[in-house]
Amino acid sequence: xxxxxxxxxxxxxxxxxxxxxxxxxxxxxxxxxxxxxxxxxxxxxxxxxxxxxxxxxxxxxxxxxxxxxxxxxxxxxxxxxxxxxxxxxxxxxxxxxxxxxxxxxxxxxxxxxxxxxxxxxxxxxxxxxxxxxxxxxxxxxxxxxxxxxxxxxxxxxxxxxxxxxxxxxxxxxxxxxxxxxxxxxxxxxxxxxxxxxxxxxxxxxxxxxxxxxxxxxxxxxxxxxxxxxxxxxxxxxxxxxxxxxxxxxxxxxxxxxxxxxxxxxxxxxx
Numbered sequence: 001x002x003x004x005x006x007x008x009x010x011x012x013x014x015x016x017x018x019x020x021x022x023x024x025x026x027x028x029x030x031x032x033x034x035x036x037x038x039x040x041x042x043x044x045x046x047x048x049x050x051x052x053x054x055x056x057x058x059x060x061x062x063x064x065x066x067x068x069x070x071x072x073x074x075x076x077x078x079x080x081x082x083x084x085x086x087x088x089x090x091x092x093x094x095x096x097x098x099x100x101x102x103x104x105x106x107x108x109x110x111x112x113x114x115x116x117x118x119x120x121x122x123x124x125x126x127x128x129x130x131x132x133x134x135x136x137x138x139x140x141x142x143x144x145x146x147x148x149x150x151x152x153x154x155x156x157x158x159x160x161x162x163x164x165x166x167x168x169x170x171x172x173x174x175x176x177x178x179x180x181x182x183x184x185x186x187x188x189x190x191x192x193x194x195x196x197x198x199x200x201x202x203x204x205x206x207x208x209x210x211x212x213x214x215x216x217x218x219x220x221x222x223x224x225x226x227x228x229x230x231x232x233x234x235x236x237x238x239x240x241x242x243x244x245x246x247x248x249x250x251x252x253x254x255x256x257x258x259x260x261x262x263x264x265x266x267x268x269x270x
Contacts, residue, residue, distance in 0.1 A: 003073045003099055004121065004123075004195065006184075006193070006195035007073075007074075007121045007195055008073075008074060010193070010194060010195065011053075011074045011076065011077065012074075012076060016053040016054055016077065017053065017054040017055075017056060017080065020033075020056045021056070023232050023235065024231045024232030024235050025222075025226055025231060025232075027235045027238065028222055028225060028226060028231065028235055028238070028241075029221060029222060029226075029260070030056065031238060031242060032221050032222060032242065032245060033057065033116070033148075033221060033262075034057075034060055035242065035246065036146070036219055036221070036262055036264075037057070037060075037061065037146070040144065040146060040217075040219075040264045041061075041066075041112055041144065041146075042111055042112070042144070044065055044066065045066060045067070045110075045111030045112060046066070046067040046068075046069070046109065046110050046111050046112070047061055047066045047067065047068045047069070047110065047111065047112040047113075047114060048068075048069050048071060048103065048105055048110045048112070048113045048114070048135075048138060049061070049068060049069070049070045049071065049114045049116070050071050050072075050098075050100050050103065050113060050114060050115050050116075050118055050131075050135070051071070051072055051073075051100060051115060051116060051117040051118040051121070052070035052071065052072055052077075052081065052095070052114070052116070053072060053074075053077045053080075053081070053117070054077050054080035054081050054084065055070055055077075055080065055081030055084040055085065055093070055095060057114065057116060058070040058081060058084075058085075058093045058095070059084050059085070059088060059091070059093065061093075062085075062088070062091040062092060062093040063088070063091045065091075066112075067093075068093035068094070069093070069094045069095075069096070069105065069110075070093060070094065070095040070096075071095075071096060071097070071098040071099070071100075071103060071104065071105070072095070072097065072098070073097060073098065073099040075097065078095050078096065078097050081093075081095035082095045099118075100115060100118035100119075100122065100130075100131035100134060100135075101122075101127065101130040101131050101134055102134065103134050103135075103137075103138055105138040106138070107137055107138065108137075108138065108139065108140045108141070109138060109140070110138045110139050110140065110143060111139075111140060111143050111144070112139075112143060112144050112145070112146070113135040113138060113139055113143070113144075113145045113146075114145075114146050115131060115132075115135060115145065115146070115147045115148065116146070116147075116148045116262075117148060118131050119131060119132075119147055119148070119149050119197075119199075119204075119207075120148075120149055120150045120196040120197055120198070120199070121195065121196055121197075122197070123181075123182060123195070123196065123197040125207075128197075128207055129207065129210065129211060132145070132147070132207060132208065132211035132213070133211055133212075136211060136212060136213070136267050139267045140267070141267060141268065141269040141270065142266060142267060142268075142269045143266070143267045144264065144265070144266055144267075145208075145213060145263075145264075145265050145266075145267070146262055146263070146264050147204065147208065147262065147263045147264075147265075148221070148260055148261070148262045148263075149198075149199040149201075149204050149260065149261055149263070150196055150197075150198045150199065150259065150260055151198060151199060151200070151201060151255070151256060151257075151258060151259060151260065151261055152177065152178065152181060152198045152199060152200045152256075153177075153178070153198075153256060153257075154198060154259045154260075155173060155174070155177055155183070155198070156174050156177065156178075157227060157257070157259070158259070159173075159174075161227055177198055181197045181198045181199065181200075182196075182197060182198075183195060183196040183197070183198065199261070200256075201218055201252075201255040201256060201261050202218075204218065204261060204263045205218060205263065208263050208265045212267070212268065213265035213266060213267060213268075214265065214266050214267075214268050215265060215266045216263055216264070216265040217250065217263070217264045217265075218250065218255055218261055218262075218263055218264075219249045219250060219261065219262045219263075219264060220245070220248070220249045220250070220251075220254045220255050220257070220258035220260075220261055221258055221259070221260040221261065221262055222245070222258045222259050222260060223245040223248055223249060223254045223257065223258050224245075224248070224254060224257050224258070225241055225244075225245050226258070226259055227257070
């Protein structure tokens with residue numbers, strides 16, 4: 001199983017589970033993701049959570065009654081997911097090692113495939129195409145794929161929000177991000193740095209179309225809300241904020257403003 005060592009190095013250092021539970025932004029991303037799942041997944045069925053990390057989404061979906069298999073290439077993540085599963089024996093799920101381009105899943109056995117990360121860590125277009133074809137292989141006809149990407153201007157917006165515009169190298173980062181989509185200079189990458197590809201939103205639609213999917217919809221995850229200075233306070237009682245993000249989630253200008261976009265599509269029935 002060959003995955004980019006830059007990806008493995010990142011997740012050996014970073015607590016991916018904490019990211020989705022961090023007050024404010026973590027809460028926003030997690031709750032928005034679950035809202036999208038609730039509306040776009042079938043009411044029941046089998047889910048393959050590819051690149052599912054320590055199991056935040058897998059545990060949630062198992063609690064909702066889905067038959068969930070988490071697949072992740074990082075040993076640490078699989079071990080954490082298995083421990084999480086043991087802690088909720090009333091709603092178990094399975095976790096095993098594997099990667100998006102070669103899933104340990106039989107043909108046409110899943111109702112849903114989640115790719116909530118693999119497409120931004122597969123920086124080459126042919127790698128992303130292979131992952132989307134592999135998801136199609138394991139999906140039943142008519143099954144749904146949900147694919148998350150990081151948007152092209154995410155670091156420009158994040159660095160501006162954090163007051164980093166006078167930091168060393170930040171403008172070179174912006175130039176590379178916008179020209180190539182790459183998060184880092186591949187010749188100067190340091191261990192633990194975030195190695196990823198940043199999509200233009202419509203680029204994701206094109207990749208799903210080329211892989212043979214139908215009925216594609218693009219949905220902003222955070223929308224504009226991740227840029228709010230008082231986000232943590234608002235997320236203490238998030239109902240109205242979540243409602244207004246949903247109201248604007250498919251607006252093209254919100255797709256480009258959001259840090260993450262999810263593409264929802266269907267495998268053809270024939």
